[in-house]
Amino acid sequence: xxxxxxxxxxxxxxxxxxxxxxxxxxxxxxxxxxxxxxxxxxxxxxxxxxxxxxxxxxxxxxxxxxxxxxxxxxxxxxxxxxxxxxxxxxxxxxxxxxxxxxxxxxxxxxxxxxxxxxxxxxxxxxxxxxxxxxxxxxxxxxxxxxxxxxxxxxxxxxxxxxxxxxxxxxxxxxxxxxxxxxxxxxxxxxxxxxxxxxxxxxxxxxxxxxxxxxxxxxxxxxxxxxxxxxxxxxxxxxxxxxxxxxxxxxxxxxxxxxxxx
Ligand code: NAP
Numbered sequence: 001x002x003x004x005x006x007x008x009x010x011x012x013x014x015x016x017x018x019x020x021x022x023x024x025x026x027x028x029x030x031x032x033x034x035x036x037x038x039x040x041x042x043x044x045x046x047x048x049x050x051x052x053x054x055x056x057x058x059x060x061x062x063x064x065x066x067x068x069x070x071x072x073x074x075x076x077x078x079x080x081x082x083x084x085x086x087x088x089x090x091x092x093x094x095x096x097x098x099x100x101x102x103x104x105x106x107x108x109x110x111x112x113x114x115x116x117x118x119x120x121x122x123x124x125x126x127x128x129x130x131x132x133x134x135x136x137x138x139x140x141x142x143x144x145x146x147x148x149x150x151x152x153x154x155x156x157x158x159x160x161x162x163x164x165x166x167x168x169x170x171x172x173x174x175x176x177x178x179x180x181x182x183x184x185x186x187x188x189x190x191x192x193x194x195x196x197x198x199x200x201x202x203x204x205x206x207x208x209x210x211x212x213x214x215x216x217x218x219x220x221x222x223x224x225x226x227x228x229x230x231x232x233x234x235x236x237x238x239x240x241x242x243x244x245x246x247x248x249x250x251x252x253x254x255x256x257x258x259x260x261x
Contacts, residue, residue, distance in 0.1 A: 097161030
């Protein structure tokens with residue numbers, strides 16, 4: 001039985017993850033954490049009224065025998081949460097996006113020192129993991145690329161962690177290139193999107209969307225578009241489940257679900 005604590009349990013992803021843990025006979029939900037919550041027990045939450053699980057709101061008062069920490073919180077909280085987990089020998093499975101490269105590197109170092117396994121996955125969806133792999137393959141032949149990520153309008157960080165990861169993976173194989181016309185100007189600032197090593201990333205925010213990404217490649221006389229859609233948050237849970245099952249087997253912190261597949 002793998003004992004799990006879920007941080008951000010009152011949010012969209014955190015509550016879906018808590019339900020996944022509850023529904024899995026091999027997992028036990030032993031705690032939930034939300035710095036801005038007030039409940040003492042998960043059963044005070046209508047969705048989980050039959051669950052007797054302690055709820056925490058302050059890392060200083062958090063005690064748990066969990067071996068896995070699932071984190072779907074906010075960019076400003078996740079780094080401190082992950083540090084806390086690693087220092088207490090709990091393997092973090094982090095879905096929260098928006099950490100800086102420096103924060104990720106510091107957590108990887110801490111995981112090695114503590115000899116605790118962990119995973120940061122900008123996207124737990126299999127379709128997104130495959131999209132990133134296919135995009136990397138295509139970028140060897142098509143150095144001109146635009147990434148368009150589309151999310152619900154409550155999303156805080158932009159561009160999405162998946163879009164940044166896609167750009168990084170493409171940059172590993174792509175000939176460095178400043179795309180477009182060097183004399184191009186923007187009549188409205190931001191019209192050409194964010195710049196990552198000459199590639200452009202565009203972030204769309206609209207009600208009704210969940211999480212979607214298109215990678216468009218263009219070459220002389222031809223084009224290729226790769227697209228993935230996460231229509232429901234349940235789609236991320238297969239990946240979270242795999243991570244919870246496997247993460248304790250390692251003594252380092254990986255970035256990207258593909259490392260555990
Ligand atoms: P959300 O609904 O806003 O949930 C975030 C939750 O974290 C809220 O309940 C929030 O409480 C809580 N929170 C705020 N500060 C906290 C703290 N210091 N400690 C613990 N919890 C805290 O957002 P969401 O849509 O679930 O997304 C959560 C994160 O997951 C985002 O970073 C998103 O990009 C990411 N995400 C990742 C994947 C993936 O596959 N990796 C997929 C989807 C989303 P309040 O409401 O009181 O602020």
